[in-house]
Amino acid sequence: MARAYPASSITVFDLPEVVEAAQKHYSQEGNGVAFQSGDFFRGDIPSADLYVLARIIHDWTEEKCLALLKKIYEACKPGGGVLLIEALLFENRRGPLMVQIFSLNMLVQAEGRERSPSEYTNMLNKSGFHNVQVCRTGKSYDAILAIR
Incomplete structure (x- = not known):
């Protein structure tokens, strides 16, 4: 992402042990990537235009997902959004097999x-997000x- 959007600032936000490991693996001066330790269930989430x-x-669980998505909605700048990368079931839940x-x-x-896409859409809408767009990539994920 940093190479594709060099004018952007990117923050990797994760648990302290994950951030520590990521910094060792990805520490490159001047690449536009910052690291911040935290727990998205217990602490504040940094403000941003886009959450991936x-x-x-x-x-x-759906309850924890809704709590997290609501926190992200509150931290998200107006007009910003959230991008979820997930493996999607068919609406009838009968596939894809993988x-x-x-x-x-x-x-x-x-x-x-x-x-399924409708389950993610419902959670995002309940969290305050709108204009949910689903893109099946034909790949694993x-x-x-969704937009704030």
């Missing part, structure tokens, strides 16, 4: 699950963009 949550929402396998993995390892 890649394979985050599927980890959590996404069903991902969902089974979530059942075993975490509290979350894979969801899809994109959902």
